[in-house]
Amino acid sequence: MLEQVRQTELLENEVLVKIVATSICQTDMIARDQDYLVPHPIVLGHEGAGVVEAVGDSVLKVTPGDHIVLTFLSCSSCRECISGHPACCENFRDRSFSAHRIAGSHALADQQGGTLNDRFFGQSSFGEYAVANGQNVVKVRKDTPLALLGPLRCGIQTCAGTALNSLKVSPGSSFAAFGAGAVGLAAVMAASATGATTIIAVDILPSRLKPAMEVGATHTIDSTQGKVAEKIRAITGKGVEFALDATGIPTVINTMIDCLRSRGEGAIIGLSKPGEKLTLDLMDLLNQCIRRGVVEGDSLPDQLIPTMVDLYMAGRFPFDKLIKFYDFSQINQAAEDSEKGLTLKPVVRFS
Structure with missing residues (x-):
């Protein structure tokens, strides 16, 4: 279902991203169908790519105008994160599947100001804008077609x-x-x-x-x-x-x-x-x-995602051959085509 929502105040460690395109992953469908339990109603989407629109006061990693890919959110302070394995973060579920900020607030609200679950993988990128943490945005080179890059985030x-x-x-x-x-x-x-x-x-x-x-x-x-x-x-x-x-x-x-x-x-x-x-x-x-x-992938996204972009630009990682674009209004069709095996990697674009 598509509807207008409201953004709450941007926190000092957060980044507002204007989404260019978001790819659809099996995990989105699993959460949609509640085979993996997350609170509903919720804004899903976790393979977003876009342009930084605004940053909180404590964010130094990116600035407005930067092209970015949104990745998963980890805590950065547990044993696994400190040892260089943020994908195994001991607090991964709280950061990516709790559907709210750590303190319990939300980045989005419905038109009446009511609770709307979000923060899916720290981004909820099935929307024209996404609010992420400064930690889970990855800056990418600007000479790459940005709409292609969302799939590099997860699958x-x-x-x-x-x-x-x-x-x-x-x-x-x-x-x-x-x-x-x-x-x-x-x-x-x-x-x-x-x-x-x-x-x-x-x-x-x-x-x-x-x-x-x-x-x-x-x-x-x-x-x-x-x-x-x-x-x-x-x-x-x-x-x-x-x-x-x-x-x-x-x-x-x-x-x-x-x-x-x-x-x-x-x-x-x-x-x-x-x-x-x-x-x-x-x-x-x-x-x-x-x-x-x-x-x-037991990856450090800030290293691996730019590496994959470089490999693609060098003609050695042709992941664009897997992608089929859909307008955002066709998101349900894109998901259905993916589930039927008609499309390898659907990507919904915002006009």
Whole structure:
């Protein structure tokens, strides 16, 4: 539902951003459907890009006129944040899913001045303006098309960061991405950028496998056509060194593990519904296959997002091939197309 809302007073540590475009992520739909509980009614949106319009008195990181990408909000003071892992912030839920400022107030109100939940990932960017914290804005170069950059904030940051930071995919190595939506394909691009020489995309939709070859995959596998592990071993000999699951589906995660070679390393980044269980064969642990869950690519957004922008501008990270633009008034259609697999990465633009 689209309606006019009111902005409350900007705090000294906050930034007012005029949104140019916001991409839609699976997490928005999960919160919309309350599979992941956040208070409703709420303004969602967490992949915004725009121009700084105003800053609070204590904000030094950006100034009005700067082009920025909005990222997640962490506390900056817990053990994980201090050690350089803000995506694992011990207060992540309070900062990103409480739907209010830490003190309990809101940045937005309805037309009658009533409570309107916001602060989704510290931004709530499904609107012409967003109020963020000075900490979760990332300044980007102005010679890049700003409307493209929102997807770098979450899904693409998560998978690229996982490939680069967590798995540390290396030159000449082998890599498999399970799930060839926008997230999995961004992992394919990141692996290609590192110099991996065998890059396999796995999905049930042939329509997703074709673009995988266009953005860096050397092989694709339709997982409905035979045993995936056997096909991967036929390609690699003994399995892949690195793999990533972007589906969150337990059976697919087990297949990913089966495809790892001895001491191979896999990462789980796909969202599962609360209560989903993963059953492992303990012999896999004896075989020293290493696996981990990764949040937000374990990234430092102020480093990774500008790096991805530079790679894109150098022609080495063609994430724009995943994007389809919609007018903001078409946001429901954009979400539906994404859920049906018709659009890899929908981005809603403000005119």
